[in-house]
Amino acid sequence: MASGEDSLIARYFRPIATDPGAYQLDDDAAALKAHGEDVVVTTDAIVEGVHFLADDPPDTVARKALRVNLSDLAAKGAVPAGFVLTLALRSADEAWLKPFATALGEDAAQFGCALLGGDTVSTPGPLMISVTAFGRVPAGKMVHRSGAKPGDRVMVTGTIGDAALGLAVLKGGKVHAAADMDQRAELAGRYRVPQPRVALSEIVRDYASAAMDVSDGLAGDLTKLCGVSDVSAAIDLASIPLSDAARDLVSRGVVGLEALIAGGDDYEILCTVPEVRADAFTRAARDAGITVRSIGTVLAGSSAPKFVDAQGREVALERLSYSHF
Amino acid sequence: MASGEDSLIARYFRPIATDPGAYQLDDDAAALKAHGEDVVVTTDAIVEGVHFLADDPPDTVARKALRVNLSDLAAKGAVPAGFVLTLALRSADEAWLKPFATALGEDAAQFGCALLGGDTVSTPGPLMISVTAFGRVPAGKMVHRSGAKPGDRVMVTGTIGDAALGLAVLKGGKVHAAADMDQRAELAGRYRVPQPRVALSEIVRDYASAAMDVSDGLAGDLTKLCGVSDVSAAIDLASIPLSDAARDLVSRGVVGLEALIAGGDDYEILCTVPEVRADAFTRAARDAGITVRSIGTVLAGSSAPKFVDAQGREVALERLSYSHF
Numbered sequence: 319m320a321s322g323e324d325s326l327i328a329r330y331f332r333p334i335a336t337d338p339g340a341y342q343l344d345d346d347a348a349a350l351k352a353h354g355e356d357v358v359v360t361t362d363a364i365v366e367g368v369h370f371l372a373d374d375p376p377d378t379v380a381r382k383a384l385r386v387n388l389s390d391l392a393a394k395g396a397v398p399a400g401f402v403l404t405l406a407l408r409s410a411d412e413a414w415l416k417p418f419a420t421a422l423g424e425d426a427a428q429f430g431c432a433l434l435g436g437d438t439v440s441t442p443g444p445l446m447i448s449v450t451a452f453g454r455v456p457a458g459k460m461v462h463r464s465g466a467k468p469g470d471r472v473m474v475t476g477t478i479g480d481a482a483l484g485l486a487v488l489k490g491g492k493v494h495a496a497a498d499m500d501q502r503a504e505l506a507g508r509y510r511v512p513q514p515r516v517a518l519s520e521i522v523r524d525y526a527s528a529a530m531d532v533s534d535g536l537a538g539d540l541t542k543l544c545g546v547s548d549v550s551a552a553i554d555l556a557s558i559p560l561s562d563a564a565r566d567l568v569s570r571g572v573v574g575l576e577a578l579i580a581g582g583d584d585y586e587i588l589c590t591v592p593e594v595r596a597d598a599f600t601r602a603a604r605d606a607g608i609t610v611r612s613i614g615t616v617l618a619g620s621s622a623p624k625f626v627d628a629q630g631r632e633v634a635l636e637r638l639s640y641s642h643f
Numbered sequence: 644m645a646s647g648e649d650s651l652i653a654r655y656f657r658p659i660a661t662d663p664g665a666y667q668l669d670d671d672a673a674a675l676k677a678h679g680e681d682v683v684v685t686t687d688a689i690v691e692g693v694h695f696l697a698d699d700p701p702d703t704v705a706r707k708a709l710r711v712n713l714s715d716l717a718a719k720g721a722v723p724a725g726f727v728l729t730l731a732l733r734s735a736d737e738a739w740l741k742p743f744a745t746a747l748g749e750d751a752a753q754f755g756c757a758l759l760g761g762d763t764v765s766t767p768g769p770l771m772i773s774v775t776a777f778g779r780v781p782a783g784k785m786v787h788r789s790g791a792k793p794g795d796r797v798m799v800t801g802t803i804g805d806a807a808l809g810l811a812v813l814k815g816g817k818v819h820a821a822a823d824m825d826q827r828a829e830l831a832g833r834y835r836v837p838q839p840r841v842a843l844s845e846i847v848r849d850y851a852s853a854a855m856d857v858s859d860g861l862a863g864d865l866t867k868l869c870g871v872s873d874v875s876a877a878i879d880l881a882s883i884p885l886s887d888a889a890r891d892l893v894s895r896g897v898v899g900l901e902a903l904i905a906g907g908d909d910y911e912i913l914c915t916v917p918e919v920r921a922d923a924f925t926r927a928a929r930d931a932g933i934t935v936r937s938i939g940t941v942l943a944g945s946s947a948p949k950f951v952d953a954q955g956r957e958v959a960l961e962r963l964s965y966s967h968f
Contacts, residue, residue: 324867339681341787344788344789344871345719345785345787345788345855345871346685346718346719346788346855346856347683347684347685347715347716347719347721347778347785348683348684348685349681349682349683349684349780350681350682350683350684351681351782352678352679352680352682353677353679354677355677356674356675356676356677357674357677357682358672358674358675359672359673359674359675359725359727359759359760359775359777360671360672360673360760361727361728361760361761361762361775362762363729363731363762363764363773364764365731365764365765367767368764368765368766369764390671390672391672393671394670394671396672400684402684402686403686404686404729404773406688406690406771434684435684435686436686437686437687437688437773439688439689439693439694440690440693441693441768441769441771442692442768442769443767443768443769443771444767444768446731446764446768446771448688448762448773450684450686450729452682452684453672457676460670460674462666462670463669463671464670530670530671531671542649546669
């Protein structure tokens, strides 16, 4: 008697809904246990043609949909607790859905963030995957964008700009032409499958005065963090961490550093840490397998963050980040 | 420095994000307080051309997007706690967004379910609004689809089939032609703006052995509830509550009762209640301003529910519910 929608859910998504609170997706809702912690809630959608490409493999689309949300949770100091999924599909295409659901289940298991429920709707338009993810923090301990103080170090995980380069590779053009095969694969991988810094969530909570994930471009996101914290910052462009591939493309003049720090999809964590705790933070992150780098200093004032080159000159950025409208 | 997306959020959605845990939408996530209760999570999306029509007024689209989720929470016995919103738009059209956000804020206030956060993305396709809503229940007290026992009464709130008729009115055709002006307005209103039975949530929790909201058609939804509860049911078609407009259209032969109980978008609560408690449930609901009606009995067995007409004959249904695929 199951309708097409129900059988699709039973077939592909029930096997990955392993949390008891998901009730095997047999109910209208899920129950998330809470024992006095705050439940941190974040939601991010990805749209075909905007956040992923129509020919991106379905397993990478699934991973990206979940990971962009895991990245937010990590930046807020929250430990993953589960997620719900809204899937807008043109058709119930098994060749797409099967690898999508399998990869989603693998990521859910890897990051300890089980599928709790969802909704599947048909659309004549582009595919869209909307995830709402939940994490837990001790009451009142969510890390905010506000809280950065003059004198704090500005720190960032991983490397910046690879995903923007990866998108450029996938779109063809000069970056594609200039990159070698290995660089293309590495950069495209960074665009398609972000590496959320889940292992850093409790460390961010312990050390950061403010944090957010870098999703719309480092420059724009830092500007937002400074705005909410009512501070400014000076960023040393030369200290922004780049991958070998990005460094090579910048050094050969294929792209400018400015494009990398205004490019989206990094899903690294940007945070501010009191000066006296910066070394301990760096060590704790390294022990968790994550490299963090100091890229500048929080300043008093309400002017936009300054980006300063190796010669001490302030560089004006034409564009800070990606915006949908 | 705000991007278009940020200014859109600040302008339209910040004013309605009144919960302190929403942090004025200035952060990447919201914090939902929990004091040992379970957080009930439900998610439902509505898509232009599928769940609402392209020329539906934006205020009704907003209300429907939230209310279909409030309906789920009520059926699970959960008191609303907040929601997040994903909005996929073709453009940031003020003439659409302003009444949309205003109505959303009114409903959020009316039902005690504040906006906690969201994501706004651009799409070349149809508008889509995905809501994930949260409610609270005492630990372990979420009402399930499972739990119906042979001998329980099958009960339903309000009236059934009006929204399906409303959609038929809006699409033109024979229902539109047969209905008078008042009927058209009433039925279209039921399609566009569901009346979630939020006032019944704690009563459902106190009385129902199983419950769900009727969103895809009474017949199909009852079949699902029986399936998960591992029971059958006998439904007395003549006792299914109809509005005056629906009764008139059925009596004139414009539509059959079967179409009404297989039509979607009712957003009433279907539940099962132990026989000895049915009268007390009915009174408690009435005191809360909601009419409930007994429409049949839960039976042992795993066969599909039977629908029996006034002459005691079983009526075979061609179609049980709406399915997206």
